[in-house]
Amino acid sequence: MRCVKSNQLKAYLSDDLPHSESLLVERHVEECSYCQSELEKIGGELREIRVLGDIPPLPDAFTEEVANKLAHLPFPFQAQDERMQVALNKPINWKKRSMDIMKKTAITVAGLAAAVTFGTMVSPTFANYVNSLFNTVNQADGGMKNAAAEGYVQEVGKKVTDKGITVTVKEVLADPTRIALIFEMVDKDGKKLDFKAGEYGGEFTLTDKAGKDLNPEGDGWRWGKYGDYMLISKNLRDVFDSAEKVPDELTVGFAFNKIRGTEGSWKLDIPIDMKKAKEVAKTIEINQEYTSPQGVVIKLDNIMTVPSASLLSLETHWNEQRNKEYWKLIEEKGWNDAPEEPRKEMRLTPGEIMQDFLTSYNLAYEILDEKGKRIAGRDDTFFKTLNGIEKNSVHSISSGRGEGDSQTMEWWHGFTPFTGYEKLTFKLHSIYLNEPASFEAKIALDELNKQPVTVENSGSTFTFSKFHLKTTEAEEKIGGYKSEGKGGIIEFEATLPKDIVYITDWKAKDEAGNVYSVSMDHSDGEYIRGKDGRVQFKSALFIDGLEKQPKELTISYGIQEHQYRDVNWEVPIQLDK
Amino acid sequence: MQEEWELIEQLRRGNKQAYTEIVERYKGKIYAFLYRMIGHSQDAQDLTQEVFIKAYCKIGDYRPDFRFSAWLFRIAANHCLDELRKRKRLPATTAEESELVHENTPERILLAKEQHEVLHEKLLALEDDHRVILLLRYVEQLSYKEIAEVLSIPVTTVQMRIFRAHKKLRQYMIPVKGGGPVEVREV
Structure with missing residues (x-):
């Protein structure tokens, strides 16, 4: 017998139904033999589709990269056994697990060794640790110093060497808000390698006792110079929103593949006991x-x-x-x-x-x-x-x-x-x-080079003083302001409208209607308040990609930050x- | 060549190298699928890597009554749809694709025969749900039943969605008749 809803099926197939109704029709057809036979009739007429377009190649090292990442993951079958045990509410026999790992590691093919450590666990103690690098290095924040003084920092001393470079984990600080590790890197002559941004590659992982990856995105690790050392830290609040949710034991795994430009492999796991720090939270x-x-x-x-x-x-x-x-x-x-x-x-x-x-x-x-x-x-x-x-x-x-x-x-x-x-x-x-702003200033550049031009608009007062053309690509300091790439630089002084503390979304347009993106220099930006409380500052605008001096430029900004007191x-x- | 289940068995016994063999075997297919889904090679590369990592972690769940490639596509499709949803971002057509201008060479005409052809970038104009289903059917040649399993939807829904996606695509298609003159309807 004909189904009353078969019309709806037609409407569906012509894409004439709203999304929610489409879902209802899909559910109906699943159970209605009449509609199913209608569908067969119509569907049988479909022709093959060939999708054209080349696929760009995968890099040669793809498989190797995947293999490297896998080396840090828990062995999948084992993890599953544990998952099942958890599901069945049975305690996990950790001793047995280590034995299993040992057995399995023994037969693991070289080059893909599972990162398994049998080292002692880092456990913060209450011993006062005034000599800690978390206390003595200038860059330490007040919280680090406090944690060091209270004994929540532990010396580690674990090392790994490759390509003549030795990486030592000096100290670890851990509590429910963060984990921070201090690394020392020395070359084969024992010379300390100072941290230089951009010359390192690698990954950090955070796992619990069962090997579960707690930070699967792998993000949130901050790398930075810390005195003569390197400090790597992770904010834990974005992983655990309360102290109770932090596991009693965490493992930080690191795998550097580049240090100061030298490629290699430096891997270690640092298990950390979080219990004590959790208890005092x-x-x-x-x-x-x-x-x-x-x-x-x-x-x-x-x-x-x-x-x-x-x-x-x-x-x-x-x-x-x-x-x-x-x-x-x-x-x-x-x-x-x-x-x-x-x-x-x-x-x-x-x-x-x-x-x-x-x-x-x-x-x-x-x-x-x-x-x-x-x-x-x-x-x-x-x-x-x-x-x-x-x-x-x-x-x-x-x-x-x-x-x-x-x-x-x-x-x-x-x-x-x-x-x-x-x-x-x-x-x-x-x-x-x-909030939106509509400041605009039209400046004749020839005039500007003779004398400063003052423009009052939308409650702001701007005095533009000098125009420079930067014709080189490299970073250069012009008129006291550093910039990179070709473009124009305009120096200015400004007084912002009442309660406005920042302006942005700059643009510049020349007399021919070409629009350039503009950025404001922040390096020396000294923002002060005048007697009336209005914000005053001196800075420069960089007009990106301007290759020759136009007759005039219309400078504008579209956004202002309003402070409400x-x-x-x-x-x-x-x-x- | 070893069957996938044999490789998985080896992995179970601790030979991680067996999994790299799986990666080698499927990386091209999974990457091509993700590239067609997302339209950007670097993103597709990253997603491919994530899919193989996810598959590794879940490999204990694999049951041989499912074709291994379909199981892998299930992970890839779900991961990719999740990612697209998460980013709330439409697939991008980058310079890589825009340069792909197709000419109707005799070879292509011969190849195409009774098929409908569609440019990849037009496929990217479809909704994610439509694109995924067309790719699984016509590029990966999965059966309706397999697609149903991959996407966790009934077979009838697969049929319906394929038909609707087909219809949507129609305006972008280049109909090709075996050996005859090529008529470009709308590109």
Whole structure:
């Protein structure tokens, strides 16, 4: 018998149904023999399709690269056995597992050896460790020093040598907010190799006792110079959102494949006992919420204090009203221009760029003691000196992530531990929101080279002083400003409108209508406030790709960061009863 | 040549080299599939690597009643769709593809015979769900049943989606008749 829904099948096949209805039709056909026979009739007419287009080749080393990565993974069958045991709620026999690994390693083909260590576990002790590199090297942050002083740092001394270069893991610092390792690298003559960015290659892994990869994306490891050493650290808050979720044992595996430009293989696993640091972690739940006059909702979740830091967790989003206004603006300006079709180039549309700017927002706040004295402060504007409230902030363990359509953000900010205080106060200082700006200045360059030109527009005052043409590709310092590549440089001084602390989205257009991308120099950017509180600074613009001096240039910026101080929110925090 | 299950058995016994043999055997196919899905060679390369790593971790779950290539495509398809969803980004056509201008050479006409041809970059214009199904069917030559297993959807849904994707593609197709003059409808 004919099915009443077969018309819907036709509509489906002509792609005339909305997505949700399509799914219903798919489900119906699965069970309806009439529709199935209709489908057979129509479907039988389909012709083969041949897809044209060459596939670019894979690099020769592809298989080898995969093999290298596999060397750090737990043996798959074993992991499965353990998974099953966990599923069956049976304790895992670790002794047996090590035996299995040994047996298996013995028959492993050379070159693909599983990275298995039988070394002693690094376990932080309470012994005072004043000589720790985490305490003595200048670059150490307050939290590291504190952790070292309290004994949450351990000497390791594990070494691995290849191509004449020896890598030694000197010390490890670990607690629920971070893991940091200090590496020393020496050449065959025992000469210490100083860290130079870009001359290293390799990977770091974080696994639990069962060999499970806890950071499968492999990201979030910071590499940097640390005195004569190299410091590698990872913020743990983005892997575990509470101290309890941190496993009692973690293993950091490293595999360098390039050191100071020399290719080779330096691999080691460092198992770390997290138990003690977890035990002393204290989390104070706060859960207070505030909505600013601008419609920014801020929720202060909690503060976790561990040996190397106090970590403040916040959540923010925009309220409905603010979101509505934002979308109204986007529609009005025609910035809702994301392409329906696939992009020809991986480039955002002008509207998408504006959306990106307009949805980023930031905070500034202070942590005060009982007498109202600032013991810590966090300020996320570009030029922190403008407010001078940033204090004891540990940026290496601060991070954030966003999701959803209402500009929801989750933030965690690290500070030198708030120890020795019973009561503190969280005080919101500012909210920074980006807004569209329409500054424009038309400058005749011949005039400019004779005398400075002052332009007042959109509440800003700009005095452009000099124009230079940079005709070389290499990095060069012109008029006190360093830049790379060919282009034009314009020096200027500016006073921004009231409450505006930063401007961006610069463009330049010449008399022929050619548009150039422009960047503002930040290196020496000294931002100060004038008597009226307005922000003043001196800097230079680099007009990328300008090869000869045009007659005139129209300089513009499209985004300004507005600092809102009309926020009034204080939250008392009881640390220790 | 050893069967896949034999290689897997060797791996189970601790010979990791056996897995590199699997990588060698399938890397081209998986990469080509991901490249056609995502339209960018570096991204496709990275995804291919991730697929082989994922497959390695999950290899204990493989059951021989599934064709190994279909099992691998299941991981590749899911990983790629997840990635596209995560990035909320449409596949990009880069310079690599834009340079591919096809001429109707006699060889190509002969090859094409009764088929419909479509340029890769046009395929990229389809929705992810449509593209994946057409690639699995016409490039990888998987059966409807296998596609159903790969994508965890009923066979009837596979048929329906293939038909609909076909229809969507039609406007981009170059119909070719065996040996006859080539008519380019819309490219």
